[in-house]
Amino acid sequence: MSYLDRVIKRNSPNEYPLEAAREAARISFFEIKDFPKAIEYHRFIVLNSTNDKERLQAQKEIADIYFNNLQNYQMAVIEYSKLQQMPHSDAEEAQYKMNVARAQYYQNNFFQAESEIDSLLKLKSEDTTRFSALMLKGNILVGKKEFVKAAEIFKSLIQEFPEKAIQENVALTLAVCYEENNDFKSAIRILEEHKNHYKPPEYIELRIKRLQERMRNAPGAKGFRK
Numbered sequence: 001m002s003y004l005d006r007v008i009k010r011n012s013p014n015e016y017p018l019e020a021a022r023e024a025a026r027i028s029f030f031e032i033k034d035f036p037k038a039i040e041y042h043r044f045i046v047l048n049s050t051n052d053k054e055r056l057q058a059q060k061e062i063a064d065i066y067f068n069n070l071q072n073y074q075m076a077v078i079e080y081s082k083l084q085q086m087p088h089s090d091a092e093e094a095q096y097k098m099n100v101a102r103a104q105y106y107q108n109n110f111f112q113a114e115s116e117i118d119s120l121l122k123l124k125s126e127d128t129t130r131f132s133a134l135m136l137k138g139n140i141l142v143g144k145k146e147f148v149k150a151a152e153i154f155k156s157l158i159q160e161f162p163e164k165a166i167q168e169n170v171a172l173t174l175a176v177c178y179e180e181n182n183d184f185k186s187a188i189r190i191l192e193e194h195k196n197h198y199k200p201p202e203y204i205e206l207r208i209k210r211l212q213e214r215m216r217n218a219p220g221a222k223g224f225r226k
Helices: 002-010 016-031 035-048 052-069 073-084 090-106 110-121 127-143 147-160 162-167 170-180 184-197 201-217
Strands: none
Touching: 002 016, 016 035, 016 052, 035 052, 052 073, 052 090, 073 090, 090 110, 090 127, 110 127, 127 147, 127 170, 147 162, 147 170, 162 170, 170 184, 170 201, 184 201
């Protein structure tokens, strides 16, 4: 790495500094897991490469490292915003918006996250992307304690994407929304309807018993309050 850094710092007008930066970025990321250094080398490529595709890929690497490896969501939002100003496909636009929305959500910036998701949902996208976007919007609404709206989204996901909803435990999340709004009867109903999809079933049985106990102790619960 020290030899590669020497080549990069020479700043000579040939391909060697860029070649050194590519190799240094690879080693930093895959071999020694020094993610901040990997970002530095990718940024060198963004600033110095004359190949548009290479510059775009390096910018993607920067954004993804901040998001996936460093969990620096504030910087991730900035770097994905740069990507949105560079040439990209509709599918890439959807992915950038999704990651920005997730980054905002992880920072508890629910308004910004929801705005980004609503913008994404206006795009034509694959079913998997639409499912992920709606799932995230539901979680954002849960974070905002808007349990009635969140429940409507989770119910629509169960109807529209039944298999995917089972994989992602959407029914359990829907039951939580009902429970948080003291609609214990609906929460129990959802768990009863879907308990055969989850293993071990004893976990669901315990959830149901706990909800039944809460319902007995709160006889005035009448479901969602408008």
